[in-house]
């Protein structure tokens with residue numbers, strides 16, 4: 302399997318570079334300009350960047366994401382990483398930790414032996430130890446397969462093509478004008494093609510990293526569950542620890558911790574808050590061998606965290622229900638937008654990854670993780686085409702107006718321009734009305750939960766469902782990122798991305814930097830529009846926290862904009878028509 306990956310890597314890289322070199326030979330022979338010097342400088346610049354990139358990323362991680370590289374990981378993680386690295390002849394990676402409830406993990410670095418693996422607190426909050434191991438193994442898989450290296454090397458090709466495009470477009474003042482413009486155009490097209498090739502290349506590597514994780518953990522179903530939890534946001538619910546009285550909590554903690562090899566004094570346990578006891582018990586139940594001291598350094602005992610975990614109940618020891626997973630995957634399998642987003646994405650659809658994991662289940666004596674056998678309940682193609690039309694309608698209007706200008710540039714009648722712009726604005730108004738009706742349908746907000754929403758197929762970034770959700774903001778949309786204005790909400794059935802988006806990006810910036818933190822780990826009621834593209838998310842309209850309501854003005858802003866299009870369009874069309882006729 303590994304050699305297959307190596308072969309596909311080499312042939313993709315060779316193909317990309319072949320494309321580039323052929324194109325360069327063409328340019329050099331045709332133009333005989335000193336473009337080669339520019340290229341040499343660019344490549345040196347890229348090489349330097351490649352050498353120092355991990356250090357820059359380390360710095361960004363520390364400063365902007367508050368990542369810590371000295372945090373103690375739970376023992377089961379450390380032991381597991383040690384063992385896998387030993388088996389694959391790899392140095393123990395630098396492990397980073399971000400104290401944010403949004404579950405995530407990623408890798409960067411240049412080669413196998415200077416890999417960095419960063420995990421967030423949310424991973425430990427929502428996943429079982431077996432699932433955490435699978436996620437970490439997936440990241441190690443990227444390092445073992447030299448993915449960071451291959452991706453960086455591959456990305457040079459579209460970068461260089463892009464530069465050639467920029468240079469040829471800017472440098473088109475000499476006699477080679479036409480030739481340059483032509484090369485610029487070709488470079489631009491090739492640059493787009495190369496980017497799609499790289500995205501495809503990346504998706505293949507993701508599947509191989511999943512496969513690696515399954516092989517080293519020998520547990521396909523853990524990988525599958527982890528993907529469902531992180532990718533779809535579906536979370537299993539199990540017994541409610543919060544309902545237990547203090548004495549019961551303490552006695553259960555003492556029994557379980559003794560079994561795990563740690564003796565705790567009842568006197569000390571009595572000093573803890575009830576929420577802390579709940580977390581402790583929840584944690585003991587999901588990790589039989591957990592070392593409580595190392596968990597504490599991970600921040601799981603922070604009062605803030607404790608509060609949110611207690612609210613959210615313990616989550617992870619139960620199996621996810623197959624029916625719920627099937628429902629959550631419907632959108633992936635049936636809505637044409639899923640394929641559209643996949644082609645533009647570095648990762649394959651979750652459903653695809655689950656299918657490839659399921660193929661391995663029998664090799665490890667497990668039940669097939671999931672078999673998607675539901676028949677498609679309706680045809681989604683018409684809806685999709687209509688949504689594509691809504692998406693490109695404004696562009697068509699702009700192109701149409703430009704066309705109308707060019708057609709009459711020699712002999713425009715008086716009032717003609719006003720008339721064209723007026724009609725264009727009126728059509729823009731129509732385009733916006735269509736967009737608003739689809740994207741912000743009506744005012745009947747349904748109170749629901751995450752698991753229910755995941756089963757909806759007729760949603761996209763264009764079409765939405767107005768909903769109300771109740772839960773806790775467990776983390777930032779981009780985990781740990783100090784400028785992130787978005788959140789992740791958790792209710793009793795799952796987690797979902799909450800998109801905070803004011804009409805002016807400066808408002809998002811200030812909210813992210815100064816205010817978002819206050820909302821973390823708080824109980825919230827959010828009102829907004831549920832969408833999917835490709836991940837499920839809610840576009841926020843209102844959020845109620847601490848008896849206060851915060852409003853987002855984007856919808857209002859879009860309505861005002863639509864009215865402006867109509868009013869300005871009407872006035873200009875009228876004036877133009879008066880002059881013309």
Ligand SMILES: [Zn+2]
Pocket residue numbers: 439443507510
């Ligand atoms: Zn990956």
